[in-house]
Amino acid sequence: MKEKIHKTMRDNPALRWGVLLLSSLVMFFNYYFYDALSPLKDLMQTNLGFSSSDYGAFMSAYSVPNVFLAMAVLGGIILDKLGIRITGTLFVFMMALGGVITAYGASDMYLAGGPGYALMNSFLTGYSPSLKMMYLGFFIFGLGAETSIVVLSKIVVKWFKGKELALALGLNLAIGRLGTALALFLSPYLIHPEWTNAIWFGVLLLWLGLLFYIIYIFLDLKIDKQVKEALPESEEDQFRWRDLLDLITNRTFIFITLLCVTFYSAVFPFVKYAPDLLMNKFGMERDIAGQISSILMFGTILLTPLFGWIADNKGKSATLMYLGSALLIISHLMFALTTITPLLPIFLLGVAFSLVPAAMWPAVTKIVGDNKLGTAYGFMFSVQNIGLWALPILVGVVLDASNPEFRIDLKDQQFKEIQHSGNFESTLNTKSSTFNNKDIKFKYVVYKDSLSGEIVYRSYYETKTGKDGNYSINLKNNEMVDFTNFDLLQIPEDARIFIDRVKSPTFGDNDTIRLLETSKFRLDENNQYIANLADSGKKPDKKNFDAIISIKDAEGRVIYSESQKLYVDKTGKTEIKFGFGELRSVNYDALNFKQEKYVAEIIEPLDYTNAMLMFSALGLLGILFAFLLKRDDKVSGYGLEQPNIQK
Numbered sequence: 001m002k003e004k005i006h007k008t009m010r011d012n013p014a015l016r017w018g019v020l021l022l023s024s025l026v027m028f029f030n031y032y033f034y035d036a037l038s039p040l041k042d043l044m045q046t047n048l049g050f051s052s053s054d055y056g057a058f059m060s061a062y063s064v065p066n067v068f069l070a071m072a073v074l075g076g077i078i079l080d081k082l083g084i085r086i087t088g089t090l091f092v093f094m095m096a097l098g099g100v101i102t103a104y105g106a107s108d109m110y111l112a113g114g115p116g117y118a119l120m121n122s123f124l125t126g127y128s129p130s131l132k133m134m135y136l137g138f139f140i141f142g143l144g145a146e147t148s149i150v151v152l153s154k155i156v157v158k159w160f161k162g163k164e165l166a167l168a169l170g171l172n173l174a175i176g177r178l179g180t181a182l183a184l185f186l187s188p189y190l191i192h193p194e195w196t197n198a199i200w201f202g203v204l205l206l207w208l209g210l211l212f213y214i215i216y217i218f219l220d221l222k223i224d225k226q227v228k229e230a231l232p233e234s235e236e237d238q239f240r241w242r243d244l245l246d247l248i249t250n251r252t253f254i255f256i257t258l259l260c261v262t263f264y265s266a267v268f269p270f271v272k273y274a275p276d277l278l279m280n281k282f283g284m285e286r287d288i289a290g291q292i293s294s295i296l297m298f299g300t301i302l303l304t305p306l307f308g309w310i311a312d313n314k315g316k317s318a319t320l321m322y323l324g325s326a327l328l329i330i331s332h333l334m335f336a337l338t339t340i341t342p343l344l345p346i347f348l349l350g351v352a353f354s355l356v357p358a359a360m361w362p363a364v365t366k367i368v369g370d371n372k373l374g375t376a377y378g379f380m381f382s383v384q385n386i387g388l389w390a391l392p393i394l395v396g397v398v399l400d401a402s403n404p405e406f407r408i409d410l411k412d413q414q415f416k417e418i419q420h421s422g423n424f425e426s427t428l429n430t431k432s433s434t435f436n437n438k439d440i441k442f443k444y445v446v447y448k449d450s451l452s453g454e455i456v457y458r459s460y461y462e463t464k465t466g467k468d469g470n471y472s473i474n475l476k477n478n479e480m481v482d483f484t485n486f487d488l489l490q491i492p493e494d495a496r497i498f499i500d501r502v503k504s505p506t507f508g509d510n511d512t513i514r515l516l517e518t519s520k521f522r523l524d525e526n527n528q529y530i531a532n533l534a535d536s537g538k539k540p541d542k543k544n545f546d547a548i549i550s551i552k553d554a555e556g557r558v559i560y561s562e563s564q565k566l567y568v569d570k571t572g573k574t575e576i577k578f579g580f581g582e583l584r585s586v587n588y589d590a591l592n593f594k595q596e597k598y599v600a601e602i603i604e605p606l607d608y609t610n611a612m613l614m615f616s617a618l619g620l621l622g623i624l625f626a627f628l629l630k631r632d633d634k635v636s637g638y639g640l641e642q643p644n645i646q647k
């Protein structure tokens with residue numbers, strides 16, 4: 001008898017790959033937000049008063065529900081009971097909600113006493129209200145995120161089973177990792193004019209993810225109807241407690257789970273600190289540090305499929321995992337003990353982070369079989385989250401312990417003297433000699449008062465340390481100032497305002513037209529000035545244009561300069577709001593820190609040696625478990641060294 005072939009939407013390649021695109025984008029936004037804050041560690045320290053331990057605790061909030069509520073397992077059970085549509089919407093919504101709460105906790109509105117501030121200020125008073133609100137936000141985000149990964153993988157399996165499943169799962173993960181890479185790359189550029197914009201951008205993506213998920217629901221409803229007509233309901237993928245028991249009594253599975261937790265703990269938490277490490281140890285700018293950290297993830301997108309192909313066709317999965325763990329240690333030790341260009345250890349880490357996942361996840365299929373795969377991955381994710389929870393905290397604590405005096409408070413008298421002379425001299429307080437005879441970057445931060453933590457001035461200085469870590473800074477060389485409160489400026493009577501239209505942003509100063517030069521100007525109480533470009537006869541041809549606005553003294557020295565988008569009305573008038581654009585330069589001598597209440601500090605670079613040694617120790621554990629796994633495979637005969645594809 002001829003069997004009737006039911007065609008479903010799964011058989012339409014455009015629809016199938018379209019579903020993969022939707023689910024991968026949700027994955028991408030998930031991974032993006034997870035690392036959107038990684039290049040902003042120092043900004044959380046200076047703007048929110050976080051210590052490294054606070055930062056670590058905040059980052060680990062993601063994993064708390066996954067460890068203590070075993071969400072990746074529980075989420076899998078909920079998924080079986082409530083189905084893809086309800087579970088997915090619920091958990092993707094949680095990600096988006098968690099994102100909003102995280103960003104809100106860092107916002108000016110919240111810091112000014114917005115909703116929830118008083119409540120967060122009323123308990124555990126040793127921790128800042130921002131830390132508590134952001135912790136709650138990242139907790140809810142993590143609650144949604146890990147279970148969402150389980151749901152998204154299930155969607156891919158649903159549409160690709162019996163078709164290009166391995167490729168689809170690989171692409172799904174690769175696009176997720178692209179999210180991490182882009183977050184590390186993009187966040188440093190999104191901190192202007194307000195640093196929290198970089199967080200809000202990630203939040204926007206999470207809500208876009210929810211929208212994409214809702215679009216997917218319509219396709220899911222339709223395919224369920226078609227599949228029900230075509231096939232009887234399958235029970236084989238459902239969660240069973242008995243499966244879990246089988247898994248945790250399987251020694252090979254335990255070894256691979258232990259390798260998973262040690263290996264991933266030395267990678268994902270490292271990424272959370274990587275931009276800060278590069279900024280502190282190598283004195284890099286934030287954007288370059290973000291770009292170099294992102295190479296790691298971009299690299300894995302290319303290399304994981306390559307190593308996956310090797311494991312599929314040539315075998316040697318256990319050896320590949322062993323090799324990856326060895327590279328992990330070499331890379332972390334390089335960061336800890338050498339000052340070799342960071343490109344090399346980052347590259348090695350990228351190779352390691354491609355080798356182990358490419359070999360490990362498919363190897364689980366051989367150990368547990370297809371029908372327990374959902375439970376196995378859920379369990380591994382939950383155990384893995386123990387590491388993703390503990391490591392950021394431990395690294396933060398180790399950083400604080402190994403850098404007890406990296407923030408030097410400038411006491412009143414010292415602050416006044418420094419203002420006058422512009423000179424500051426000190427010696428680095430670190431135990432390691434990594435920072436001796438090196439070009440190092442320091443931060444100088446002035447706060448309005450000790451309570452609010454509101455920054456009024458921040459600049460960076462590069463100087464060479466001596467053989468014992470001694471250094472001196474001349475505050476007047478403030479070419480790298482990134483923030484100043486406009487109200488600090490003392491503008492002389494005979495100063496002039498200059499407006500230059502930027503013709504091409506690429507060439508900046510070298511391609512400008514002078515539109516206005518005016519003396520005897522008055523700023524109103526909001527530091528606004530209405531300029532009349534019609535008077536100068538240089539009305540720009542465009543209504544909106546990029547401008548450089550400068551205030552110079554009578555001798556033509558720049559007192560203050562910023563870039564702003566200006567709008568010119570029909571009569572030729574344009575309104576300048578000083579202090580709202582992107583700061584370009586400020587003359588230190590024109591700053592007036594005369595009020596008594598300012599608080600200032602010099603922030604030295606953090607010594608990451610001990611933290612990186614800790615990551616190396618984890619790598620050592622990883623290699624031990626990889627060795628045990630390889631040895632055990634010979635006895636248990638799962639064939640981890642055999643090709644995944646049997647010819």
Ligand SMILES: NCCCC[C@H](N)C(=O)NCC(=O)O
Pocket residue numbers: 030031034146149173177264268357381384
């Ligand atoms: N969103 C970043 C953390 C993802 C952890 C996730 N449980 C996982 O293991 N993903 C696999 C991978 O290699 O990215």
